[in-house]
Amino acid sequence: MLFVYNAFLVLHFIGLAMLLGGFMVQMSSPDKGVNRTMLEGALTQLVTGVVMVGIASSGAIDEKMNDPVVGIKLLIVLVITVLAFIGKRKAPPQVALWATIGALTIINILIAVFAGVVK
Numbered sequence: 001m002l003f004v005y006n007a008f009l010v011l012h013f014i015g016l017a018m019l020l021g022g023f024m025v026q027m028s029s030p031d032k033g034v035n036r037t038m039l040e041g042a043l044t045q046l047v048t049g050v051v052m053v054g055i056a057s058s059g060a061i062d063e064k065m066n067d068p069v070v071g072i073k074l075l076i077v078l079v080i081t082v083l084a085f086i087g088k089r090k091a092p093p094q095v096a097l098w099a100t101i102g103a104l105t106i107i108n109i110l111i112a113v114f115a116g117v118v119k
């Protein structure tokens, strides 16, 4: 089961690259907004994160989750996903939405690394 967990962790990093990459690539564009890659990256983060927590909580692998950190990350990614859906339906520029999603993504990285998702 560790192999499956690690496979989802790899997908989690790919989702992170999509979300942050979709944000970063627009840094010098006057038409900043929410692109498809950002939305798909957010959904990838949500699904892969929940699957990893599910596998760990089932006791199939020897990892204990840091529940408050998981809860905060989940809340933030839900906000990102809602904002990405809203932004995707509107024509660019959507600078405020774009910036908020980028900032929340970076906050989630900082929380994951400094607070630790796993105990």
Ligand code: HEM
Residues within 6 Å of the ligand: 009, 012, 016, 019, 045, 046, 048, 049, 050, 052, 053, 063, 070, 073, 074, 077, 080, 104, 105, 106, 108, 109, 112, 113, 117, 118
């Ligand atoms: C924008 C959304 C997210 C970002 C940017 C993000 C970022 C990260 C990063 C950078 C790591 C690696 C941390 C490390 O190894 O030190 C990580 C790991 C992890 N994240 Fe996320 N994450 C997001 C959403 C979520 C969500 C919603 C969940 C669960 C509900 C989640 C659960 C996990 C888990 C279980 C790990 C694996 C820890 C391990 O086994 O080393 N993540 N995430």
